[in-house]
């Protein structure tokens with residue numbers, strides 16, 4: 001797996017720093033967070049990450065990245 005692939009993998013559902021998560025699916029959305037790097041998630045984890053990840057903005061700001 002290349003760095004580029006890793007960067008585009010889902011970090012859901014919790015988006016912990018340095019935690020790759022246990023999903024590994026390609027990320028399709030980027031969730032904006034307060035003073036943290038945006039969280040990249042797959043469609044399955046978009047909903048859970050909005051509710052469970054740290055520092056997610058509310059109302060959510062979600063960007064489609066691919």
Ligand SMILES: [Zn+2]
Pocket residue numbers: 010011012013023024025041042043044045
């Ligand atoms: Zn996922």
